[in-house]
Amino acid sequence: MPITKLNRIPYLPLRGMLVFPKMVLHIDVGRERSMAAIEQAIVEENQIFLVSQRDISVEQPTLEELYEVGILAEVKQTVKLPNGTMRVLIEGVDRAKLIALDDGDAFSTADIELIEPDMEADIEHEALMRTLLEQFKKYSKLSKKVTDETYESVADISEPGRLADMVAANLPLKVAGKQEVLELFNVKERIEWLISRLLNEQEVLSLEKKINKRVKEAMEKTQKEFYLREQMKAIQTELGDADGKGGEAAELRERILESGMPKHALTAALRELDRYERLPAAAAESGVIRSYIDWLLALPWTEETEDRLDLNRAERILNRDHDGLEQVKERILEYLAVQQMTGSLRGPILCLSGPPGVGKTSLARSIAESLGRKFVRIALGGVRDESEIRGHRRTYVGAMPGRIIQGMRKAGTINPVFLLDEIDKMSNDFRGDPSSAMLEVLDPEQNHNFSDHYIEETYDLSKVMFVATANDLSMIPGPLRDRMEIITIPGYTELEKQLIAKNHLYPRQLERHGLTKAQLRISDEAFRYLIRYYTREAGVRSLERQIAAIARKAVKRIVSGKNKRVQVSPKVVTDMLGKPKFRYGMAEQENQVGAATGLAYTTVGGDTLQIEVSLSAGKGQLILTGKLGDVMKESAQTALSYVRSHAEELGIDPAFHEGTDIHIHVPEGAVPKDGPSAGITIATALVSALTRRPVRREVGMTGEITLRGRVLPIGGLKEKTLSAHRAGLTTIIIPADNERDIEDIPDTVREELTFHPVNNVTEVLQIALEEERK
Template identity: 50%
Template sequence: MSQTYPLVCTKGVIIFPDQEIVIDVGREASLKAVENARDNYEDKVVLFSQVKLQQENPTFDDIYHVGTLCEIRHVRKFENFLRIKFRGLDRVELKEWSKGSLSDMGTVDILHSYRQDEVEEVALVRMIAGAFEALPHVEKFLSKELMIELSKGIGADVLSDKAVQTFPLLTERKQEYLETLGINDRLEMLLADMEKEKRMSEVEQKINETVKERIDQGQKDYYLREKMHAIREELGDVVEQDKDAEQIRKRLDENPYPDYIKKKVKEELARYEMLPMASGETGVIKTYIDWLMDLPWWQTTQDNEDLSAAQDILDADHYGLKKVKERIMEYLAVKQMTNSLKAPIICLVGPPGVGKTSLAKSVARALGRKFVKMSLGGVRDEAEIRGHRRTYLGALPGRIIQGMKKAGTINPVFLIDELDKMASDYKGDPSSAMLEVLDPEQNSLFSDHYIEEAYDLSKVLFIATANYLENIPPALRDRLEIIELSSYTDIEKVNIARQHLLPKQLLENGLKPSQLKISDDMILYLIRYYTREAGVRQLERTIATICRKTVLAILKDKKKSITISKKLIKEWLGNEKVEYGKKEKKDQVGTVTGLAYTSFGGDILQIEANKFEGKGNLILTGQLGDVMKESASIALDFIRAHAKEYKIDPKMFEKMDVHIHVPEGAVPKDGPSAGVTMTTALVSCFSEIPVKANLAMTGEVTLRGNVLPIGGLKEKSLAAHRSGIDTILIPKGNVKDLDDIPEEVKESVHFIPVSTVKQVLNAALVQ
């Protein structure tokens, strides 16, 4: 039988029979319904939940049609709403929604729950009671009253409704419980929801534990640091230590340091924080941490990909040096093609002043990389390369790591200067330490004693320089790509002076090009008679002197412009310093012009031989090294063995002492290329046949009279050319090296290949 009551729509609130709930009622239609219920319907009202909560004026189709008949238990008035306590009485089904004279009215039928299988009902109640106990934090889902009722054996009907009231379910799910009349059906629904809640609780617990571990560790660290901070304050220690530590941690978090470096820094930081500020070790640890964090670990510069621009930079900075420039351009091209390339270890070998160091700077400029330099001249201590152990007082990283810190990137151009000037003593062998630095297969894990962690040097473009290749240990030389820079010819020096040295000195001395006029002939005169060198360093100093004297003349003597002449050069620089064309003026007995290759380039040596009465002794003077002494002995023995062939009386060797001298006795000399020169000098001395003055020779001789090839032919040829010699005897094995000789030298010097001492003597002695 249908009954009619005032109707109230709720937003997302479901009320079950025997449930008391407080609801704020504010809509005008709902306020009228409450007032009508209190006045005319013995505080009875029907509540139905809206399907869509945002609707302000729902209709019949916008609400669930199963609701609850409720009794108004208490009303509290506020300014714009009523706060009402409702008590649920019965389930009802809405049949009709009508507009009454006082309020909206709902015609409803009372719905009654019905029991199903009794055995199943008892089993379900037991299972639910057990499931409640198994739920973590059961108090969230059970009120005290329900727990008491459960212990007393609450009825299934009441249990199914009361348990749902506090269970965390969606509105749609609670509406399903309200609409389900079968008690066992509701109990099964409840059991399924409890199992779901249990699984969710387990997942939540797992997530909470993970989060808690992270938070706990952070809180623990924070707590310990704060505690340590407080203890230090009590002891009067400076709290600057804590600020340093905080800044270091912040820097670690904000930058992509490698994981092993972060771990190492945190370990050292923990030690740093534990020590009192007055401890001497705090400074050591802080310095170590600073080194670790200041080193470049990920910072790089972008390489210049424009090959034409790179070529232009190299050409603008240096005249000639074709091979070196080609090698650099090859490196750039391959890197651009592959987008990744292990940096080669290039070694520029040549005499002083030919531009090795400045070329390395130009390479850095062409690539767009940072440039750092390390000079190895006189380095004897291995710690200079690898650093000191941190246990030593005043320990520091090696110069490689110091250079990387200075560069600030992991891919600079790193110049290792004077590679051939390293020495060894009881402190270790630095050249062996350089093996790891200059080996492309090893330097990705370079180990510095101070840093202790592996450092990657594989992206660094190392450029080494040396004056004399033979002074570099063979094992180290094997790891280098050798590029030789030879001496400059006079014409090359004129071009270098005109294009580079003169503009540079004019700028440095504040002169305009119009204020100093110097012709190419005058530059050539300076080169030949005021400098004697393989490179252009002395030439630059000479030009600088002329520029300074020009400035003085302009300011003191009020001259507008200076034109350089031979007379002015002699007035400013003094008489000629060098004798150009330094060779013997006439053919002489026992005097032969030899060619030498020194660390300062090529040079000519006058080797003199003389004989006098004695007991057959060999006297050597001129600070000769072991190799040249052996060459002299071989030369003398060869002549004694072939005395008759050269019309020399064999008895002379027993009655005569022989003296071989190489002038400039204060200068040490050594090398395997004086054998033919000494042999020729001795044959000339004993046979009294003069040697041609306009001829020079180089080569080593064997006891059988064979001539062996030598090194440094280009340097020696340039030295002979500078000295005005027009014929050079060279070993036949060196003919292949003639391709490297400049054309201007080939045009004025005649090269004669020889393979035996007989050929040497035929060409050198005046017939």
């Protein structure tokens, strides 16, 4: 590419424009130094250097404020205008690089390097030229700024560099973009840059056309709808028809004023109604506002059921629906008594805790019936989104109030019995913590101003009687548990289960299967047989399934004509349901060495736990199996340390651990086991194995120990005692500090068991182990 240096060429700085080689155009010049430079150019062979300013606001730019590449041009004609400016006709010659500036008194000159174009063209240039023309043609069809004449004049150019410059001059580029083309001395690179830019411009123009078309269609549709709505209003006015939106708004206003809303909610409802009335019916927001107003109107603000404060009637209903559960019934009757005495009482927040199938949910229904209140239930199992409790804000698509407000709408009164079922099954994730949202619902000091994100206005929940149910209290966060009154339902005794089966489950299954008591009769012995040999649970859910199975088989016999009526005895139960699934009485058949029976508390009630100890020659290792948790592992270590430190007192070789491996196993290895009440059981099994003294088979025990042998108190004594009774144990060893809890155990169970409160392990061993034979 040839380069020629030229010095002291008059130069003209351009503001907001740029000239390409071979381009002819008029320029209006107003600066005195610029006009002087043009006059000097006419004197010196009509040559002038044109270069664009980087900042058009600068009056006299320096070298740094000018672009590096400009155009050497010829002045063809000048004309003085009446306003004192000069109009100049110039033609671009070639690209030139600015080397230096010399600011004279009257005008400025520049030293430049003239970059002459490379005139050689090859096949690749020919291909690029065709592609450039093709894309420019497509652009000219999309753009209204390029006429057919302009395209034809460009298409006639055969020289590649000039073609590229003419295409660039006709593109809607800013000065910086055109300058970028000007600085591309290589013709191939210049054409490739322009092809890419043309493709981009075509995409932009196509998108603009689509947008303009959509906007035009939307405007036409809106104008049409507005015109039709105005016509409809006029027609309705002429006909005297008030059933349009105006009539609807008037009806809503009347309902709002009669709803009994508090002042803040009334103001919000009327404000939204005014917005709704002004909006076109087709507007998307119109439907959102109408839905919001409907929710405000559907909520009970003043509707209240009158409590039936009849203690005798309430007691009859509770006893009719539920056998046992004396503690819960007593709490409900106390609430009614205080209500009757004072005339008003803020609704209590009860939490019924117990294993599955003990009647927590049905008890809440009975509470509602005994009070004469509406009953509403929401299931919280698996809820992990805070908006399920507090609702969604109305800015979201498909927003709705939370489950609390939905429940109040369903109840239709401000004082229902509201059941929060499975409150321990809530969890949290990135969508928030619903248990934290429940704090406001269940706090008596806050729930008179409950705030739902959708309703926005505060709602009074203070008159609601909340009843929650839970299987495992440990899964409920502490702050939430602190706001509830915990009532534990441990499970049923065998006698209570028999009464429940006879008085509730059996009649219900008869009704569901279309039977009468004459067609299906189940004896008391059969009920007891079912409870002992076909179920093992704290509640009665499995028992009801077995009664349902008997009812189905009875229906089949009656429908097939084999029997007109079915009398069920224990033998018939076996014929219908197959062999017994469980062995009644889990106690060992005989006294065992190294095996003790512990009592455990689980989320499904109490259970018995067999702990086995085996000794073998080894290096003194302690092996623990049975999928034990950390707490039970620590209990085993503590028990072993106690036995080692008291070996002589217990008649055990003090060096027993040096050559003996001790293996402690809790059967049913696939079931996780943990808890702080297995200490004395493990110690008893260890001492039994080391002294070869058998453990009495009828003894069950619960309690944790310290290294000094003290027996620490435990929880869940009632549940553990019921499981011991189910298993056929007759002697129970408990910590002395739990002696006061014996009163909570039903009389029927307590009469059949012997309790031994103990303070230390020595007392435990005296009761649990057989006496040494002399």
